[in-house]
Amino acid sequence: MYAVSVHEICKQYRLGQFKQGDTMLREAIVSAFRGRRGRGQEEILHALSGVTFDVSQGEVVGLIGRNGAGKSTLLKVLSRITYPTSGSYTTNGRLSAMLEVGTGFHEELTGRENVFMNGSIMGMRKAEIAGKIDQIVAFAGIERFIDTPIKRYSSGMRLRLGFAVAAHLDPDILLVDEVLAVGDAEFQKKCLDSMGEMRGGGRTVIFVSHNMAAVENLCQRVIWIDKGRVHMDGPAQDVVRAYMATFSSAQSGAADLAAINSRVGTGEAKFLGTDFLDRQGQTLNFVRSGDALTLRLRTHLSEMIPDLHVGVEIRNEMGLMMAASNNWMTGPSLVRVPAGDYNFDLEIDALHLMPGRYFLTLWLKGPDSRNYDLLENCLIMDVETSDYYGTGRGIDPNFGMMFLPARWRADSRLSGQP
């Protein structure tokens, strides 16, 4: 008896007809008059195109793949939020889906009230929540604030509370979307530990993550989803290694991006290439820890873009996002940009990354977070060590994830000593 059995699931979304945001009756009426409702005219997005796999009871399975590969859609289908266009699946046992931490939290309710609300939404019985509330509060570590409205909570406290509820769910099957990516390191570890305990308890877990270290650590088996299909299914280490290997086929240094065909997006704006430059605008042949660096993104806009967002994400070899920047966060806003070729320069004052290999993800988006162009892990950036502190000792990648622009000052009585 399988806990989860998925057979040839397809999911298509109709684009265009109903875009994100408010749909107006007027549009529907207008398009009905123009006779544009014909199916052939609609843009169809194939989020899943024939996914088949079985998960035995007690298995912990990781789902990996690039953004937009269909992992989250698959979880949404399995958790009944959305219906497959075709195909079928069966689940055996009580199922909980954690696609978000703290679903249904209300600002005005206290922590305690929100635990009841959220627990109930996640499928817990009232008596069950009442029996576990003390444990939940202790897990979250917010005893003092449990009767305070959560609008007074920090985002970290909210997250801990939401996770505490989730950790006390008692389903037979647990679906987890990438929720561990947020929160502080210590709490992340606590959550991973509690998920590890679930593995011991004979619970079936399907777990989506970009954190390859976590996936390898928690799962025996990994399914790699690519372009809406199962690309590879097997022992965790093998699949993760094969997946990581595709990152290395990314290009390094100054790169021609126009030819990459694994891009996602509608294409009104596109990346043509990138350059690594120093402050004087000279091309850099290598990048060192602590260097000042300008990342030039060369783009082409084939039409006027009303509101353009440009972004860069830097991930390490384990797939963990180390840093990101985009002009929505930092400004300037790029409004009504006419068609043409443009350079966007990300001027990095000092690259505080440890020596090692990093992967850059580049994107051009619109305000409704539609992708014009998304190039995931398209560029390799090898960061070399440097004599940043001038001591000849270099930056050692074994000491942490990043290094601080910092210096020591000894007690003044010690100054002047050799």
Next chain:
Amino acid sequence: MQRSGLQEFWSHRELLFFMVWRDLKVRYKQTALGVAWAVIQPLASTLIFFLLFGKMAKMPSDGVPYPVFVYLGMAVWTYFAGAVGYSSNSLVNNSQLLTKVWFPRIIIPLAGVLSLLPDFIIAALVGFVIMIVYGQPLAWTVLLWPLLLPLVVLLALGASLILATLNVRYRDVKYAVPFLMQMWMFLTPIIYPVSKVPEQYRPLLMLNPMAGTVEAFRTAALGGRALPWPALGAALGMGIIVLLLGLRYFSKAEREFADII
């Protein structure tokens, strides 16, 4: 293990309770007047209509003081219009839930309709106080109110299911509902008595299920006359039809809610 919709709903009854409870807790949070708003609304409308129609236009009111006459109808109407207005936006307002977790979707609009009931009860009690103030005796038939109330809930739920489902696709509903409710109010004998409507149009008036319902509530409280049974029967029949239509439309559309909201 396929379970029927009814079983699913029953197993989530506690969630319905929590949703109603959340709506209640949150509604008057951080308001200075709090639950008094439940009374201010029908009271203010009554005052305005009293001045406009009672004083200036000398509208008859079946021999009952005009403010009493209007307030009783207005209390029922305020609940109905409030429930439909609130509930028809409920799916959209809870889109965060719809896209992140599964439970029987009908809980959301149903909770919206139920969560306004305490407001109605307070408004009704104030109505009885107003009757005492005006020296209007409370008829024993007022005991029928708890039996009439499910009819209003039924009508509100039926209308809400249709409007809330439409709202998922067409946000026009958000703008249309307040307007629709205002029109509907004037087609309901709240500020005027049925006796003022020309005889030949009265059957037409009773096509509006809220007309018979409001009339029944008022007659039950004031006494002295027979309840409008035929109109009540028609309202009940229409209520059931609207609810069945609403349920059908809702359950056909709910599979797509998460995709298009």
